[in-house]
Amino acid sequence: MTEAPLVVRDLSKSFGGLNVTRSVSLDLKPGEIHALIGPNGAGKSTLINLIAGELRPDSGAIRLNGVDVTGLHSEQRVRSGLARSFQVSSVLKDFTVLENALLAVVGRRQPALNWWRSTLSDTQGVEEAMAALEKVGLARRANAKVATLSYGERRHLELAMALALKPKVLLLDEPMAGVGTEEGHELTELVSNLRTDCAILLVEHDMDVVFALADRVSVLVEGRMIATGAPAEVREMESVQHAYFGTEDVW
Numbered sequence: 001m002t003e004a005p006l007v008v009r010d011l012s013k014s015f016g017g018l019n020v021t022r023s024v025s026l027d028l029k030p031g032e033i034h035a036l037i038g039p040n041g042a043g044k045s046t047l048i049n050l051i052a053g054e055l056r057p058d059s060g061a062i063r064l065n066g067v068d069v070t071g072l073h074s075e076q077r078v079r080s081g082l083a084r085s086f087q088v089s090s091v092l093k094d095f096t097v098l099e100n101a102l103l104a105v106v107g108r109r110q111p112a113l114n115w116w117r118s119t120l121s122d123t124q125g126v127e128e129a130m131a132a133l134e135k136v137g138l139a140r141r142a143n144a145k146v147a148t149l150s151y152g153e154r155r156h157l158e159l160a161m162a163l164a165l166k167p168k169v170l171l172l173d174e175p176m177a178g179v180g181t182e183e184g185h186e187l188t189e190l191v192s193n194l195r196t197d198c199a200i201l202l203v204e205h206d207m208d209v210v211f212a213l214a215d216r217v218s219v220l221v222e223g224r225m226i227a228t229g230a231p232a233e234v235r236e237m238e239s240v241q242h243a244y245f246g247t248e249d250v251w
């Protein structure tokens with residue numbers, strides 16, 4: 001049987017005396033959107049950073065498409081089929097939309113020096129970058145300077161840059177943060193359609209978005225994974241209501 005695109009096993013991470021990730025295990029199935037939720041400070045971003053390779057775990061293992069990537073750098077994980085879209089805007093404002101998407105394509109294919117000169121005449125690269133922009137509805141803005149894009153359009157571009165890496169696994173850390181209601185709906189639909197391209201691990205605080213998108217939900221509380229299941233199922237779990245929701249009715 002083929003292994004799940006992302007398998008996390010018994011992952012642990014401490015900062016000084018603080019155990020932020022405690023023996024966390026997680027499987028991401030092909031084509032699923034899996035939401036990771038939990039209260040502030042539960043360790044969601046730390047887990048994403050561990051999976052992306054920005055942080056090293058103290059123990060445990062991470063496998064991408066059957067390959068153990070625990071000891072690999074983030075760029076090597078990208079080449080193994082992992083991409084992430086950042087919470088903080090990471091696009092180059094003085095470049096055009098197309099140039100930003102092209103940078104992502106080139107970064108995947110040719111991380112060595114001397115890349116930019118060859119990139120400008122790289123028709124296949126341009127086609128791949130345009131295909132990624134098409135996916136997020138930004139192709140018509142390809143030649144616009146990023147500085148002229150709306151905030152929502154920049155979030156679309158960040159997604160396109162992640163997609164240009166042709167990932168099998170996409171990590172999305174609060175993709176809707178800071179966007180308005182209408183743009184939020186658009187982004188939700190867009191993310192929903194990405195299911196056919198890759199499996200997605202989504203960190204999201206907005207429960208409406210979680211319910212609209214997630215096939216499964218995992219709940220992280222104080223560094224421990226306390227529940228995984230279908231959204232409606234997880235919502236009803238007493239342990240989840242007790243540990244995560246406390247006095248607030250966030251659903």
Ligand SMILES: Nc1ncnc2c1ncn2[C@@H]1O[C@H](COP(=O)(O)OP(=O)(O)OP(=O)(O)O)[C@@H](O)[C@H]1O
Binds near residue numbers: 042046
């Ligand atoms: N580099 C670090 N050094 C020390 N402590 C850290 C570091 N990074 C995170 N922490 C701590 O680890 C805990 C988990 O943080 P993390 O950002 O992963 O939580 P989170 O669930 O993403 O929170 P939020 O929902 O507020 O973004 C917090 O107590 C945080 O202060």
